[in-house]
Every structure is written in structure tokens, then in C-alpha cells.
Amino acid sequence: MTKQRELILQILTHSDRHLTADEVFFLAKLQMPSIAMATVYNNLNAMTDAGFINRVHVDGSADCFEKGSDPHDHLRCTSCGKLANVSLPWLKDRLRQAVGTDISGYDLTIHYICPECRKKI
Amino acid sequence: MTKQRELILQILTHSDRHLTADEVFFLAKLQMPSIAMATVYNNLNAMTDAGFINRVHVDGSADCFEKGSDPHDHLRCTSCGKLANVSLPWLKDRLRQAVGTDISGYDLTIHYICPECRKKI
DNA sequence: TTCACTGCAAAACGTTTGCAAACAG
């Protein structure tokens, strides 16, 4: 557990948003100007592999990272692009049932208009 | 409707698999050696926008394309990476219900071990 | 003292762009 890894983990823990590697890099650089992008990616990958954090694919832009809490899925606003979490505990069993064989997991992103964007229209 | 577009559409129509842009390019090049990668992408994007074909994101590798039939979701084998289609007509309504607001759509990829790989183990 | 991790630069990857020439309608 290096200072760099600690810093990156702290940034993700204290963020209320999902962050791209670039955003993590920017925020990390504020506190540790010598940090390198490769180090950010190394650590994000290591922590993702270790299950500490989640990597979230975002269509048409860079992947996002978040501190992993309970398993959950994502809502993505088609207007502003912001991600939100949603918990669908029934879904995995329901999918297993529908598919007929055992499944190891799934990736789901639901597209919607978030409450803030809905107001603006 | 240029010859290039026709060729690309034909390749996708006659393929029983989901193809990456690279694979489409390779197959197209067999029949039309002068074709360029950019042309393949131009046409895949144009046909995707027009709704003729579907672009499928594959975690950790290049996007795949398929001739669009009815709306469906994807199964991805965690062992060999192959994609299969699955129809879950009840899902969108069920997600709408769970989320509480209207949703415009969703992306779902289910992870499993395909029948062929299951046999091998 | 050891070995994993860092920072850097450069490469890899999938994809898009700018442009002049070619072509379809």
C-alpha cells in the first residue's frame, strides 16, 4: 500500500461522483504533483482486480471508477451523461431463470433522463 | 448506396457471428482489396445511426456489429468471448417499474459459460 | 536487501478526421 494507492483510493472514497481515470489523475496531481498517469492506471487496475473498486464502461467516453459498495447497476442520463447507482437485487436470479443456465454475472446500464435534466426541459 | 456499403451489409447479413470492424474489414478486403478501414467505419457508423445494424460494446476489446433484427440482449461467454443473442421482452417494463421513472432503453450483457465451453471443462 | 511500485516516454489500440480524387444519383 503505497502513498499513491492510498491517495487514489481516498479520492474515490470521498467522491460523490463516478470518476474517469483522467479525473482521478487530475485530483491526485493536486495533492501529489509528481504522480504519473501510468501509476493511476496501474492502481485503478490493481484495485479493480482486487475488487476494491469498480470499473464502469461508459459508451462513447472513458471508463469510470467508483469505490465498490454493494453490487448495483447504473443509470446513465442521456442528456448530461451523469451516472447514478440503482440496486436491483432480484435481477440476477431473474436473468438466470430466463437464460436457463447458470450465469456468472451481467453488466447493465439503463438509459434515462435524470431528475435535474428533466426539470430543465 | 455504394458498392462498399452493400458489401459491408452483405457481410454482416451472411455472418452467423458478431463481427468486429476489423473482421468486417478483413472480409471486405477479400472481395474488394482497395477498401479502406475508414470506409468500413464510416459505413458501420452510418448504418448504425440509420438503425440497420447494431453496435455491441464488448468489455476489454473492440466493439462488434450485427445485422439488427428484433431488439435483444447479449450473452458473452467468459471463456471464449463469443457473443450470443437472447430475447428478454419483459425486461424493459420490469426495469421501468423498478427505476420509477421512464427509461429510454438499456444495455445488458450477461456473462456465462457457453454450451461448447461447458462441454470442454 | 529485496521486490513491488513509481515516473517517464513511447507504443498500442480502436476509432475518427481532413482532404483531394472518384463516384452515384
Next chain:
DNA sequence: CTGTTTGCAAACGTTTTGCAGTGAA
């Protein structure tokens, strides 16, 4: 004719790599 599309090459953004040097244990 006119506008769209092609082929090419070069650029793009994101992510990974190779490597010498650093720092944690």
C-alpha cells in the same frame, strides 16, 4: 452537374507497456 463517399494518412483519446530508478517492508 452536385453532393456524397471513397481511400489514404495522419491524428485522436484512452489505456498499456518497457525500463531504469525509488521506496516500502
